[in-house]
Amino acid sequence: ETGVTQTPRHLVMGMTNKKSLKCEQHLGHNAMYWYKQSAKKPLELMFVYNFKEQTENNSVPSRFSPECPNSSHLFLHLHTLQPEDSALYLCASSQGGTSGGTDTQYFGPGTRLTVL
Amino acid sequence: QKEVEQDPGPLSVPEGAIVSLNCTYSNSAFQYFMWYRQYSRKGPELLMYTYSSGNKEDGRFTAQVDKSSKYISLFIRDSQPSDSATYLCAMTGSLTGGGNKLTFGTGTQLKVEL
Numbered sequence: 425e426t427g428v429t430q431t432p433r434h435l436v437m438g439m440t441n442k443k444s445l446k447c448e449q450h451l452g453h454n455a456m457y458w459y460k461q462s463a464k465k466p467l468e469l470m471f472v473y474n475f476k477e478q479t480e481n482n483s484v485p486s487r488f489s490p491e492c493p494n495s496s497h498l499f500l501h502l503h504t505l506q507p508e509d510s511a512l513y514l515c516a517s518s519q520g521g522t523s524g525g526t527d528t529q530y531f532g533p534g535t536r537l538t539v540l
Numbered sequence: 541q542k543e544v545e546q547d548p549g550p551l552s553v554p555e556g557a558i559v560s561l562n563c564t565y566s567n568s569a570f571q572y573f574m575w576y577r578q579y580s581r582k583g584p585e586l587l588m589y590t591y592s593s594g595n596k597e598d599g600r601f602t603a604q605v606d607k608s609s610k611y612i613s614l615f616i617r618d619s620q621p622s623d624s625a626t627y628l629c630a631m632t633g634s635l636t637g638g639g640n641k642l643t644f645g646t647g648t649q650l651k652v653e654l
């Protein structure tokens with residue numbers, strides 16, 4: 425596997441379900457991100473982790489709960505979601521830290537989430 | 541007012557045309573400007589980035605930044621059907637140190653027709 429992978433690619437869940445999205449990066453990066461992409465809207469940054477520490481929570485509702493056990497893996501735990509949470513959830517990674525260069529972000533293919 | 545404005549399109553051009561994609565922004569703190577390409581059912585992939593004002597060329601792609609006008613452009617020469625995708629502009633004030641916040645435009649959907 426190369427780059428940034430995300431599983432599952434598609435997920436349909438009811439409002440009372442609990443599910444998790446998984447992201448794994450194979451780039452040796454130290455920073456990881458969750459974004460939400462809805463139709464006709466810009467990508468919305470949700471969470472940022474740098475060296476496993478959460479550095480950004482962009483006022484995301486508590487029904488979304490991130491977890492970063494190590495620099496290669498990032499999870500997004502979902503519970504009691506609403507239909508308006510249906511979107512493409514993208515994970516990204518970047519070198520992070522004090523790389524001294526430009527810290528460009530590389531994206532995974534996304535998980536298409538539908539909340540019924 | 542959105543921080544970054546981008547015409548969503550769709551933009552349809554014939555093969556071989558020169559394509560111009562644009563974004564305007566309001567935050568004068570933005571210093572790094574990026575263009576991402578997103579194919580259907582895929583994540584965005586970085587095409588190129590530019591620091592501050594000026595031009596940058598990479599093959600058929602040229603990025604321009606005019607900070608005085610808060611206006612950025614991506615030009616695609618000799619457009620091909622394989623260029624059909626959504627193009628997202630993104631920008632940030634800092635691109636070092638990790639965990640940088642990018643502000644994105646909504647994306648412009650481009651279709652290059654045979």
